[in-house]
Amino acid sequence: MATTVDPQPDQARGEDAPPPRRRRHPALDFRFRDESTKDLPIDAFVFGVTATIAVGFLLWGFLSTASLSSASSTALGWTMQGLDWFFVLIASGFVVFSLWLALGKYGNIPLGRDGERPEFRTSSWIAMMFSAGMGIGLMFYGVNEPLTFFADGGDFAVPGTNGLTQAELADVAMAQTLFHWTFHPWAIYAVVGLAIAYGTFRKGRRQLISAAFIPLLGKRAEGRAGKVIDILAIFATLFGSAASLGLGALQIRSGLQIVAGLGETGNALLIGIIAVLTVGFVLSAVSGVAKGIQWLSNINMVLAVALAVFVFVVGPTLFVLDIVPSAIAAYFGELPEMAGRTNAQGGNVATWLSYYTVFYWAWWISWTPFVGMFIARISRGRTIRQFVTGVLLVPSLVSLVWFAIFGGSAIKLQMDGTDIYGAGGVEAQLFTLLENFPWATVTSILVMVLVGIFFVSGADAASLVMGTLSQNGAIEPRKAVVVFWGVATGAAAAVMLLVGGEDGLNGLKTITIVSAVPFAVVMVGLCVALAKDLSQDPLVVRADYAKAAVHEAVVAGVTEHGDDFRLAVEQDTPGAAGDEVGDRAEQR
Structure with a gap:
């Protein structure tokens, strides 16, 4: 192949002329100066706009909770009536897109220089990825979701399950749970993670969502258009992570009520829990990824495995083992129907979708800026095939095992006459399950510790990412910026719980779905830009x-x-x- 050189002889240029400058050949890897570790300046426009609107939202929520609740409910109604199909289509589209990248000609492309080794050990990589991705969600819904789909015959029942036997209903409940918690959410994360990791570590771009749009927008990605993209990413991150923190606070409050015998408590305890844990994750976040998040994630992985093994051994072991293959078979058998369910089917489907499937897709999408950027931050040196395989397969298998152990145990007890579903609220069902096994107090305390650490490790990852987006892509943003976003996230969680009134969970879900809509559109463009880049x-x-x-x-x-x-x-x-x-x- 021809190379670009000056065809003229040296004599024609003169003895003092500089040697010809070769252009960087497109077929060769190239070195670049990594500026992401520098003390980059804060983006005054991005940080100023997002901080102002965030503070305004918090003041609105604290000073006029009723009006914010009304406005968010109206926005949710519009979103569910007009955009449920959009969420359903793009969620499955991201799965197909991720598999296409991994299995095709792009699979061997490294997320870094040619021959570069991964920055973190595989075990630490998986632990950090999983802890940031859905740790609190598994603790909150590990018992509740399979059990609800099995035991509830009203609005929360899986559409089309009337007349099924208990065994068939158990399989459908597990299949629907796996649909919400395995390949689809992690494919959503993978899209953003790939785009950021590739642009940052392969192309030398700044670690910004907007930087991934350079192949599509060119210089405009570095101007106002790119800043708007980063602003949308910060807002999605703020409300998505706040929803998870709200779930964690609800579950810790329930645990305290049961273990400490506090009885019914009001919002004051919730706010207190959020305040204490907010201080914890701010301290962890300013310590950096290598110290704080990695340390907490490794501890949590050990504790979570210990809890799961304990329930597996003392619980209905044979039933759990039996439900794993039947759940996998039911998942793939029911996948077309689950992936195609929309409001057009009528009945209670619209209510069910807003409470489950569309909420989950919106929740995962709202998490993608920070989970995707965080996964990108820890995935340097891996190939696209390794990345997609790790991000899709490993957490999905862990979720399968987790739901089989906790959800399967709850379903078996419910079958045998022990009412787990009707014994308490959503956030109390894990504790209710543990009361049927030995050492209930010890395991309940362990659950609260796990939720607390998941709260801290997930939230400090989110505050770091929002700091990165606010500071022109700096991998180690200034502590003051990280602290601001950490406090804002905790405060947003409190506001979202207050908006829900007595049912704080509804407030979390409503605002999460509405806030995810703009970034869902951004993600579609991100796929186009990434394909062009690769x-x-x-x-x-x-x-x-x-x-x-x-x-x-x-x-x-x-x-x-x-x-x-x-x-x-x-x-x-x-x-x-x-x-x-x-x-x-x-x-x-």
Whole structure:
């Protein structure tokens, strides 16, 4: 293949002329100066706009909770009536897109330089990814969701399950739970994580959502259009992470009521729990990823495994083992119907979708800026195939095991006459389950510790990411910015719980769904930008060169020499055959 050099001899340039400057060849990996670790300036526009609106929202929520509740309910109604189909389609689309990237020609592209080794050990990588991705959710819904789908015959029942036997209903309940907690949410995370990791560690761009749009928007991605994208990402992160913190606070309050015998408590205890844990995750966040988040994530993984093993051993072990293969079979059998369910089916489907499937897709999407950027931050050196396999498969398998142990145990007790579902609220059902096993007080305290650490590790990851977005992509943002967003996240969680009134969970779900709509549109554009970016990667360009060069060489060799020829590499002249491959690759 031809290379770009000055065709004139040295004498024509003069003895003192500088040597010809070669352009960076598109088929070669290149070194770049990593500026992400520098003390980059705070983006006054992005931080100023988001901070002002966030503070305004918090004041609105604390000073006029009723009006915010009314406005959010109205927005939710509009969203569910007009956009439920959009959430349903894009969630499955992200699964297909992620698999296409991993299984196709882009799978071997590294998220870093050629030959670069992963920054974190695989075990720590998985622990941090899982803890930030859905730790609190599994603690909150591990018992509740499978049990609700099994035991409830009203609005929360899975549509179309009337008349099923208990065994069939158990399989459907597990299948629907896996639909909400396995491949679909992690594919949503993978899209953003891939785009950020590729742009940052392969292309040398800043760690910003807007930077991933450079292949699509060009210089506009660094202007006001890009700033708007980053603002939307911060808001999605703020409300998505606040929803998770709200779930954690509800569950810790329930645990305290049961273990400490506090009885019914009001919002004051919730606010107190959020305040204490907010201080914890702010302290963890300012310590950095390598110290705070990695340490907490590894501790939590050990504690979570210990709790799961305990329930598996002392609980209905054989039933749990039986439900795993039947749940997998039911998941794949029910997948087309679950993935295609919309308001058009009528009945109680609209209510059910807003409470479950659409809420989950919105919740995952609202988490993607911070979970995706956090996964990108810890995934340097892995290939796209390794990334997608790890992000989709490992957490999905862990979720399967987790729901089989906790949800399966609850379903079995419910079958045998022990009423777990009707014994308390949603946040109390895990504690109610543990009361049926030995050492209930010890395991209940362990649950509260786990939820607290999940609260801290997830929230400090979110505050770090919001700091990064506010500071031009700095991987280690200033502590003052991180602290601001950490406090804002805790305060937003409190406001969202207050908006829900007696049923704080509804407030969390309503605001989460509404806040996710703008960023859902951003994610669709992100897929287009990433596909365009990967098509111009040096590894892909090398493959194009190789196909063109080898094809032409073999044809020429066989034509001129039969079977007796060999291939050699030597300099060609500009404009020779095959050079158009490089020309196309340079069109960036």
